[in-house]
Amino acid sequence: MKIHEYQSKDLLSQFEIPVPKGSVAEDADQAARIAQEIGGDRWVIKAQVHAGGRGKGGGVRVAETVDHVSREAAGILGMNLVAPQTGPQGKLVRKVLVEQGLSVAQEFYVGITVDRSSQCPVVIASAEGGMGIEELAATAPERIVREWVDVGLGFQAYQGRNLAFGLGVGPNLIRPFAGVFAKLYKLFSRMDCMLVEINPLVVTQDEQVLALDAKIELDNSAMYRHKDLAGLADMGEKDPLEVTAAEHRLNYIRLDGDIGIMVNGAGLAMATMDLIKQAGASPANFLDVGGGATAEMVTKGLEIILGDKHVRGILINIFGGILRCDVLAKGVVEAAANVDIGVPVVVRLDGTNVAEGRKILAAADLEFIVAESMLDAAEKVNGIVR
Numbered sequence: 276m277k278i279h280e281y282q283s284k285d286l287l288s289q290f291e292i293p294v295p296k297g298s299v300a301e302d303a304d305q306a307a308r309i310a311q312e313i314g315g316d317r318w319v320i321k322a323q324v325h326a327g328g329r330g331k332g333g334g335v336r337v338a339e340t341v342d343h344v345s346r347e348a349a350g351i352l353g354m355n356l357v358a359p360q361t362g363p364q365g366k367l368v369r370k371v372l373v374e375q376g377l378s379v380a381q382e383f384y385v386g387i388t389v390d391r392s393s394q395c396p397v398v399i400a401s402a403e404g405g406m407g408i409e410e411l412a413a414t415a416p417e418r419i420v421r422e423w424v425d426v427g428l429g430f431q432a433y434q435g436r437n438l439a440f441g442l443g444v445g446p447n448l449i450r451p452f453a454g455v456f457a458k459l460y461k462l463f464s465r466m467d468c469m470l471v472e473i474n475p476l477v478v479t480q481d482e483q484v485l486a487l488d489a490k491i492e493l494d495n496s497a498m499y500r501h502k503d504l505a506g507l508a509d510m511g512e513k514d515p516l517e518v519t520a521a522e523h524r525l526n527y528i529r530l531d532g533d534i535g536i537m538v539n540g541a542g543l544a545m546a547t548m549d550l551i552k553q554a555g556a557s558p559a560n561f562l563d564v565g566g567g568a569t570a571e572m573v574t575k576g577l578e579i580i581l582g583d584k585h586v587r588g589i590l591i592n593i594f595g596g597i598l599r600c601d602v603l604a605k606g607v608v609e610a611a612a613n614v615d616i617g618v619p620v621v622v623r624l625d626g627t628n629v630a631e632g633r634k635i636l637a638a639a640d641l642e643f644i645v646a647e648s649m650l651d652a653a654e655k656v657n658g659i660v661r
Contacts, residue, residue: 287462293486294485294489295485316339324356385400424579467497469493531557534590577611590623590652621646
């Protein structure tokens with residue numbers, strides 16, 4: 276689960292990691308009041324959307340008077356922010372974070388994620404703060420320092436010192452930096468995070484160490500242990516189709532292709548997406564109805580797929596195991612009676628009661644394209660996209 280920058284900074288503060296003074300606003304007047312409360316002679320106004328690179332899209336601005344804060348907040352709120360991580364469709368800005376302006380002397384990158392090849396967390400740091408870590412890893416990997424953490428032992432003090440020395444900070448900053456690394460790992464571990472990132476971690480002119488920006492992703496599978504964090508989810512940032520799917524216990528992820536898919540099982544979904552790519556098309560979604568799908572779930576799944584205006588055809592690819600093919604076929608027929616499909620549908624069934632399932636589809640007198648095999652399905656999908 277992704278959360279906003281201001282929410283991430285609240286969590287950092289709970290773990291005693293310093294952050295700039297600031298608060299979130301939903302209108303220009305509130306932004307001005309926050310600036311007055313913070314004080315000073317310079318403020319930063321930042322769009323709160325689930326995407327990086329906001330500054331490149333005009334979502335981060337500096338103001339030097341309270342009136343200027345109000346104007347800049349008004350200019351950001353309600354805008355459709357297009358940034359490198361939003362995609363061309365952009366994201367609507369509903370909130371801004373107003374923070375004190377700082378005189379920055381140095382910027383660093385710090386992050387923690389799971390290294391799947393080593394099967395343990397890894398702390399990543401670089402003296403090239405403000406840059407995207409992916410770009411830096413590709414162009415100058417030698418500028419990145421890493422420490423892998425044994426989850427049984429936890430993050431060790433010497434690892435914090437190793438990272439600080441690797442960044443080349445001055446002797447008086449070794450302890451503050453090592454402290455930030457240790458506290459950040461504690462947050463990562465205790466909150467069941469998939470990612471924590473501070474970019475940049477800054478040293479100010481008066482040698483304060485603060486998290487100027489923050490990004491945290493929480494593990495959805497561990498949210499039952501953190502029910503107090505469930506309220507951090509911003510449903511306005513999620514795809515409406517994905518929200519609807521979750522409400523009906525469907526695993527749906529929208530993609531940018533033109534062939535909608537419905538399958539039962541994540542492995543079959545991946546194989547089906549490969550099949551569609553080989554046919555010369557692109558998958559419009561990942562939709563797994565699971566082993567216990569009902570006719571109602573199949574109907575809702577078709578409605579969700581068709582809710583994407585880019586869909587030109589649908590491939591239903593079901594292997595009957597827990598979900599029998601005849602049950603699925605009845606669900607598809609019932610769904611077709613209740614949903615205005617309007618695009619070609621290829622159906623491929625195999626497994627338990629496959630013969631009965633195909634008979635049900637044939638007897639329904641519906642305009643489905645029935646495929647006998649994966650290869651046959653690929654050829655028929657290819658016929659749709661041509």
